[in-house]
Amino acid sequence: MTQKKQKVKEQFHLFLTKKRLKATLQRNLILDAFVDLDRPTHMDELYLILRSKHSHIGHATVYRALRLFAAAGIAREFSLGDGLTRYELAGHGKRHDYLVCSDCGTVTEFDNSSIEERQLAVARSMGFTVEALKIELRGVCSRCLTQSG
Amino acid sequence: MTQKKQKVKEQFHLFLTKKRLKATLQRNLILDAFVDLDRPTHMDELYLILRSKHSHIGHATVYRALRLFAAAGIAREFSLGDGLTRYELAGHGKRHDYLVCSDCGTVTEFDNSSIEERQLAVARSMGFTVEALKIELRGVCSRCLTQSG
DNA sequence: AATACAATGACATCCACTTTCATTGAAGAC
DNA sequence: GTCTTCAATGAAAGTGGATGTCATTGTATT
Structure with missing residues (x-):
């Protein structure tokens, strides 16, 4: 596991503890896939990646996890006008x-x-x-x- | 009527004739409202403006008219990530x-x-x-x- | 005037996304 | 380790903007 990934996962678990939310299997899998991809993505892309390995993840869960990552300051939400809500790892500065x-x-x-x-x-x-x-x-x-x- | 408006309306009617489409009352009203507003807008804003004066316009017609304006090269379609499709008068160059x-x-x-x-x-x-x-x-x-x- | 066919508008459908709700499962209490 | 609490999950239903359908209306040409 890269140092960056380690740090992101720590930040996420700190956020969960603070808000008294739960560290579930699904959230861990989704965060792993999101960090590993390492480029801006959207729900459907992540969903397909995840489903190819773990068939028991619903799309609503992926949507909710991505919003949660944004709330935790791990991800940034943005749009490119194609109707999809995109997410990227935060921390690249304020540049987009x-x-x-x-x-x-x-x-x-x-x-x-x-x-x-x-x-x-x-x-x-x-x-x-x-x-x-x-x-x-x-x-x-x-x-x-x-x-x- | 401003010179710019005159020009836009001529361009639109030329397009209609060329494509054997029809110059209807609704299309004229929508184009007038769009040009008069003179800033980027979206369907709902135009729809409300139009309905306040002419109750016989359906929202599907406004959607279709705006797409038609884009096809005629009169309007440019874009998005700002809030889920609304926006339109602006074309002809400002390629810059956005x-x-x-x-x-x-x-x-x-x-x-x-x-x-x-x-x-x-x-x-x-x-x-x-x-x-x-x-x-x-x-x-x-x-x-x-x-x-x- | 008659004809052809595009346009309209009420309604249904689509698609990305969100919410609902019964069930599952994580984490603190004991 | 077991109990208890309540957040999380996922299937399904719901939202909202945009588009498609289709019977009817209206335009423009013959």
């Missing part, structure tokens, strides 16, 4: 720069700090107090480009 | 920079052309072929800040 492949649908993150500084400056000059910033690029990732070409 | 007020929910656009080139350069350096770019800032707009302070 996504590359969404319009071919395979995979979401990857990238770092764009120099540009964000200027974005924020423009917004502030309009009297807007910025709380969150999201940059979303849609296109074709290098893997899909190679395969189709 | 939104300021979303977390207090009043109003969406305003801002122009950020100097930054686009750098965004694209970063993505391309990762082997990503960019098709669309969306920047979304959440925060409190100057009007809400003044009212609450």
Whole structure:
């Protein structure tokens, strides 16, 4: 188990204890799958991964677990406009720069700090107090480009 | 009627003629309301505006009209992750920079052309072929800040 | 005016997500 | 270790935004 995973699991169990909630088998399995995947995902993807190994997990439980992870500060909830609620491991800072492949649908993150500084400056000059910033690029990732070409 | 509105209506009727579709009373009313509002909106907002004056419009018709506007190139469809499909007048270029007020929910656009080139350069350096770019800032707009302070 | 067929709107359906509720199971009490 | 409490689970029902269905209405061409 990686150090990062260890830390996330500790954080989650601390949260459960604090709120007098229970550490169930399902929650552990879902958290493992979520951390192991290590990229932004959504309920259905996790559900399929989990069902392939453990057939006794309901989809409502996966939904509830993901919301719980968000409440625990382990995950961040976001959306890309395709109707699915997505989750990513928190702790990447406040940055939310996504590359969404319009071919395979995979979401990857990238770092764009120099540009964000200027974005924020423009917004502030309009009297807007910025709380969150999201940059979303849609296109074709290098893997899909190679395969189709 | 503004020049812009005139132009949009002409474009729409050209589209209808080309596709052998019909210019109905409802479509005209919906287009008028959409252009007059002059900011990004969604079905329900338009529906309420329209119903307050013309009780003979069904919500399915508003949905269909908005999709038609998008097909005609008059409107652009987008989402902000709140489950609503939003539409804005097209023709602002390919840029989609939104300021979303977390207090009043109003969406305003801002122009950020100097930054686009750098965004694209970063993505391309990762082997990503960019098709669309969306920047979304959440925060409190100057009007809400003044009212609450 | 007559004809053809797109558009409308009430209603049903879809889909992602949430809630309900009877049952199961985790964790503290003893 | 057993008991007790009450949160968690999962199957099924419910929500809400968006879309499909279909009989009827309305537009535009003949």
